[in-house]
Amino acid sequence: MGGISGKRIYLSPPHLGGEEIEYVKEAFDTNWVAPLGPHVEAFERECALHSDRSSALALSSGTAAAALCALLAGIKSGDIVFCSSMTFVASLAPFVQSGAIPILIDSEPESWNMSPPALEEAFKDAEKSGHMPKAVVMVNLYGQPCDMGRILPLCERYGTPAIEDAAESVGSNYRGHPSGSFGKFSFYSFNGNKIITTSGGGMLLSDDAEAIERARFLSAQARDPAPWYQHSELGYNFRMSNVLAGIGRAQLKLLPRRVETRRAIFMKYYEAFSDTPGIFFMPEPEWSRTNRWLTVITVDPEKTGVSNFDIMKALGAANVESRPVWKPMHLQPAFAGAKYYGHEGRDVSEELFAKGLCLPSGSNMTDDDISFVIGAIRDILP
């Protein structure tokens, strides 16, 4: 049993609108099921338009896009990369796989994203040591844009390109500018759990058309313009298939509605628990509008009487999926020993990790589903 009708309530399942099948059918009818094709080109144009970018490259995943960012940024063995610590591993892993040494930056309490003072401290130390970073990976956590107005000027001052990991923030904006429009490069994910999906996929974005053409070449096996298969360098097989791009085109049209639905789900949780002592909601600073990809709370067991994990366990018993927030990268065994900068004498990401919980936020949740989850949480509160 679980949910009101006995079905499991997932954290963030795919939500199809119905029109996807028309695009897929078109791909089948025209025999464009192989990689590339007209849907891919159209989806790239539509994503470039959506993100206010001149150029876009459709890929098999957000992780593939991050890997191409590492190549375009020229990351080589021993180069330093600054990255938000509070994120999913794929923000950072491709850079480290390219040989980068990660330096991890704590969150600030205002947005839970990269702390500008911690970033500044890291830059100052890098300057002193004469070992400047090759890139700064800034992440828009759970849909919430980071503080671009403070982070980008720092990157500019120190001459380091910024990369915007907008995997979770498709449809969000910072001061009216869409997520994905910031930094030298940015990328989206269309993984199955994201706000819109192609089942699996990603999009690399930039205003540097030449760099995107370079990425296009690398993402399709780096084939020389010769009559035979000739390779002067080695590439990848990272492109998105035409079938999946068709799904993406239909999903992108639904994005504004999906954002409103996720924000409405957040409001329902907020109305239910904002008065509960010890429960706090992920903030939305006035300079941004988040897509509320996931509704995230923190739980202070001393005030609430139960912990985040108690709630997660109770929800699990009611057949409702919830998840801890991302474990910070500076606490990951894979990055043991990596340098890390806390936020003004605090470790905000560790505080969030200790208390955070992601609640079911799928745009296809019914009102009954949401009420069921709220009821299940109320049941375990003392």
Ligand SMILES: *Cc1c(COP(=O)(O)O)cnc(C)c1O
């Ligand atoms: C999902 C995600 C990615 C990776 O995207 P995939 O399409 O799953 O490869 C990267 N960064 C963040 C922050 C993500 O949430």
